[in-house]
Amino acid sequence: MSTTAVPDVAVAPVDEGFWTRTRKVGLVLLALGLLATVLFGALATGEQARFTLSEDAAGAALEVNGTVGAIVFGLITLAAGAAMLAGLPKRWFVPALAVGLVAFVLSFLCWQVSAAPTGQNFMPLVNIVRGTFLLALPLIFGSLAGVLCERSGVVNVAIEGQLLMGAFSGALFGSISGSVWVGLVAAAVGGSFISLLLAVFSIRYLVDQVVMGIVLNLLALGITGFLYERLMQTDAARYNSAPRFGNWEIPLLSDIPVLGPALFRGNIFLYLALVLVLVIHIALFRTRWGLRTRSVGEHPTAADTLGVKVLGLRYRNVILAGAVAGIGGASYTLALFSFTKNMIGGKGFIALAALIFGRWSPTGALLAALFFGFADQLATYLGAINSIIPGQFLAMLPYLATILAVAGLVGRVRAPAADGKPYIKG
């Protein structure tokens, strides 16, 4: 992480002796398991917790007695933690951690669902999965924009502004032209506009990239808010009633239980996001462009020596990133809602968190975005069943997880070496 900037700061000591990373994490899991078994088990009721495979209470369901489920899943977490503490081989670390955490979540859900008001002891999985993806959409686009930027060495704190500008110009030009496709292109252009500013000022004028990102967020907030009040509020029919993309059903795939209705009856943005993750992943790690991008982000001087045009590549990637984020913003205004002031509301910063949590890789960013989307969706669900867990604390989860990640508590995250450092040829 910042070891280049602050070499003196104690880098997390190399694990030595008994307390290896596996054991430390195992201890945490053990505590979580204990908590789940005892507390969740005690609080859960004897009601059946139903996880229905549909959008409502009807249809097939996975059922388990609330108390039994909470305790059993808690014990699984406990067992995973104990195994890690006992000295599990390193290659089993990730699977054991995953099993432990998933079981913990399930134990929590068993308690929550069984303790819900009578008649609501069910969790419609289709809704949850769909909501997770829906809420994760801007995060996926945003964090992909971050990947493109930061892999080539430009810090992108302006994701929020790019999303917002994309959402705004998508809504504005979509409404004026009456065409979703014009709106989509306009959204990409709008996002690129913000990132063009980021590129010019950070690459040409060497302004600090974090500073520029923060200022651009405010600029985007101001411009869109101003034009929203001046244009969209006065004449919403003309300027803020963009047509929307419908849902496209993919034959066969949409018949898969749970995943089918949730994933394969979505709109263009959902498919685009998944395709983009794949494309960017392959492009970044399997193509010449990807190799150059990564080398420019890690060691621009070396890349320059080999004939890579560092600044040109940075310009192109940053602008491309803006287009991706802009489309992400349009996933709101061209599919779900009409534009409102500050409608992104911090999603850009969660996308930044997802980027960091996903360790600057497209697939990692996707998983992190889905995790954050799930936390968000869970908060909505728990609110609907009058849970005693305040939604605000679930909403904090992405941010807390990111702090834990950068503090090195769940493995180290490392940014591209030249991320944020302007390159001066010479």
Add this chain to the structure above:
Amino acid sequence: MTNSNPPAGSPDKEPASEEQAAQSTLGNTERAEAAATPTAPEQRPTLGRLFVENLWAANTFTVTLLSLVLAMVVGAVLMIISDPDVLATYAYFTARPADAINASWTLVSEAYANLFKGSVFDPGATTVNAALSPISETLTYTAPLVFTGLSVALAFRGGLFNIGAQGQAIMGVVLAALAGFLLPLPPGLHLLVAVLAGAIGGAIWGFIPGILKARTGAHEVINTIMLNYIAVYFLTWLIVQNGVQDPNRTDAISRPVDASAQLPRLFGDGLRAHAGIILAVLATWAVAWLLNRSTLGFELRAVGANPDASRTAGISVTRTYVLVMVFAGVLAGLGGSQMVLGTTAAALTPLVVAQIGFDGILVALLGRVKPWGVAMAALLFGALQAGGNRMQSYSGISLELVTVLQALIVIFIAAPALVKAIFQLRAARAARLQTSLAKGW
């Protein structure tokens, strides 16, 4: 650096006003006179010419002023393109250009006139209160910005980028408000306790990224961004809890702070200016003293300039980082606490601190991360905010334009090369215009 100027013209001391600029020019002239008289008196430039030339050089003052002008030009363009009536006159621009120009001029000049009337002085004011009102409003908006600006600036000087002033201000306002309506204390003491509570709230929220940076190397930019949002969610959760929420209200608003914990007003009950601005001046002085006169300030600047060298010299970098962040948190917390202890609001709401933390970043940059510069920058931003309110209600120009102006000013001053290029300024004598903190994650 070949710097032959007298101290007044050295890069460290920008002329804060035209008078000062003129003075430094005067100094130059005298020197030039002394040097030039024996050899070639006919080449001696006139005083006026030197003044103009120096004013047109890319010094900090000129760049700041021109950035303001540029921002206002962009703002004017935004106003024109968003006004359908004015825009309609451009449809026949070639036939009757006067129409378009007149309509645009009326729109823009009225808006900016209201911006001025709302923040500095309204020539139409008839009573003393009305005449003082713009200044009072400006000072009300300035006070918290001074604190958050100082918070960011102090951290900058210590080599840390405190994006968390927003979160620290939120924690400050939370604790200050809790102390303000939960503790039954006599006036005076109550205010003191509430202000202190605000400082503690900010300090805690500054300590976390500080200690994480010092112990694990986790980057403070990421952590402070995350802590900002955690603070927001904590605030929205807290407001609706029993004992905190206003029992007479169903929406998210807390009980009001007791009168005994309110900062006293400066110009009587009719005007909103409160003692917060005095605290702000004191805080500016204190931070200036801390930075320039104290041992801690020296260590802090040393660490900011070069952590390696500082460590070699025996300065504890980790301790400095933690202290810097705690101090930055204290300042931001104090700024936040004014949002309920002052006259802006008396109760917690989800948006009680508005944007003061993020604005603080802009203020710190605009003030060139120097305490008194920050205070001046906060004054400008406070004026823009106060004037923006009037512009919104009188000219119907959305307050958001102020955000645009503020962001643009900072973009331009952050890239002096751009301003120089646009206005064809002479090469900078003061070479320290670049805001260079680039360190990356």
